Amino acid sequence: MANITFRHLALTALFIVLYTIGTNTAFAANNYDNPDTLFVARDGTGQFRTVDEAIEVCRAFMDYHKVIFVKRGTYKEKLILPSWLQNIEICGEDRDQTIITYDDHANIRTPERPNGIGTFRTYTLKIEGNDITLKNITIENNAARLGQAVALHTEGDCLKFINCRFLGHQDTVYTGGTNTRLFFKDCYIEGTTDFIFGPSTAWFEHCTIHCKANSYITAASTPKEIAYGYVFNDCTVTAAPDVEKVYLGRPWRDYGYTLFMHCSLPRQIRPEGWHFWQKEREKTARYMEYENKGEGADTSKRVVWSRQLTKKEADKVTLQNVLNVQVTPFNLSK
Numbered sequence: 001m002a003n004i005t006f007r008h009l010a011l012t013a014l015f016i017v018l019y020t021i022g023t024n025t026a027f028a029a030n031n032y033d034n035p036d037t038l039f040v041a042r043d044g045t046g047q048f049r050t051v052d053e054a055i056e057v058c059r060a061f062m063d064y065h066k067v068i069f070v071k072r073g074t075y076k077e078k079l080i081l082p083s084w085l086q087n088i089e090i091c092g093e094d095r096d097q098t099i100i101t102y103d104d105h106a107n108i109r110t111p112e113r114p115n116g117i118g119t120f121r122t123y124t125l126k127i128e129g130n131d132i133t134l135k136n137i138t139i140e141n142n143a144a145r146l147g148q149a150v151a152l153h154t155e156g157d158c159l160k161f162i163n164c165r166f167l168g169h170q171d172t173v174y175t176g177g178t179n180t181r182l183f184f185k186d187c188y189i190e191g192t193t194d195f196i197f198g199p200s201t202a203w204f205e206h207c208t209i210h211c212k213a214n215s216y217i218t219a220a221s222t223p224k225e226i227a228y229g230y231v232f233n234d235c236t237v238t239a240a241p242d243v244e245k246v247y248l249g250r251p252w253r254d255y256g257y258t259l260f261m262h263c264s265l266p267r268q269i270r271p272e273g274w275h276f277w278q279k280e281r282e283k284t285a286r287y288m289e290y291e292n293k294g295e296g297a298d299t300s301k302r303v304v305w306s307r308q309l310t311k312k313e314a315d316k317v318t319l320q321n322v323l324n325v326q327v328t329p330f331n332l333s334k
Contacts, residue, residue: 038069039071040071042074046069051090051100052079062085068088069093070090071093077102078104081126086131090132095138095163099140101124103144105122106119106122106147120150123153131158137164140168148171150168151168151172152172154177154200155177158181161183162187166190167190169191171193172191173189174197179226181328183323185207187204188208190211192212192215193213194218199222199226201228201230201323204235209232214244216250219252220258221256233261233319237264237265237296243268246266246268251285252277258288259287265295267294268296269297272301272302272303282305283305285305288307288308
């Protein structure tokens with residue numbers, strides 16, 4: 001009996017030692033759990049060959065700034081930055097030569113979805129986390145014009161896009177998170193129909209907005225209780241040579257908010273400027289302009305339900321007020 005007890009105790013002790021070693025190994029610190037930069041290179045010269053591989057090693061809810069540096073190349077990836085990631089910066093080596101691309105569109109049929117996958121599954125990059133920055137990189141949906149095809153889909157708050165390109169046709173940029181704030185600076189955004197759309201509050205500073213078809217630039221769905229939707233400040237709207245008729249926007253939902261101020265508008269902007277989408281939305285849509293320039297900036301024939309801001313009103317539309325940076329850690333200095 002004593003021998004059995006001794007053997008039992010010995011085996012128990014050995015199990016504890018092995019379990020402890022295994023547990024410590026399993027929960028050992030991630031080698032990448034630090035603020036060091038991660039390097040991605042398609043040619044194998046970086047730590048990772050894909051952006052997704054670099055995203056996977058980032059710790060949840062990081063309290064430090066982590067950069068994923070992506071070298072020149074074309075990366076065919078369908079990416080999600082999940083809700084538990086924060087303080088991530090994805091920075092390309094060269095904006096025009098560092099491209100993340102995919103080609104889903106809404107009318108792709110699968111056995112599970114015989115009528116098509118729908119708009120909101122077509123993203124190339126979906127950002128669910130907060131405090132995420134993209135710099136010097138291109139996000140593209142290069143699907144043929146067979147339906148809606150989203151390049152960038154955002155759900156998180158305090159997102160920044162600096163010197164980026166967003167390429168696509170219909171529905172290029174979906175700002176999908178209600179009560180979320182986005183900042184676009186020095187970006188290029190192109191598309192055909194409703195190619196900037198959704199409920200978020202977004203400030204576009206010194207961006208180029210390129211229209212590839214006779215259609216609508218924006219389709220805001222700003223909730224009634226949200227003070228600001230899309231604000232384009234000091235932006236330049238351009239159009240392809242064969243384009244003749246472009247609307248600044250139409251309200252996807254009743255209280256859609258869009259403001260163009262200090263922007264350059266081309267001759268292709270329709271004289272009426274805005275479209276109601278559904279007739280009753282003329283009563284609720286919040287569509288405004290202030291001190292724009294260019295051949296498309298003439299407001300004499302604008303729809304009567306749009307507004308020209310007064311100077312007093314325009315003075316209140318500041319980056320700080322729109323993004324409410326007074327009470328948030330939204331860091332616009334980086």
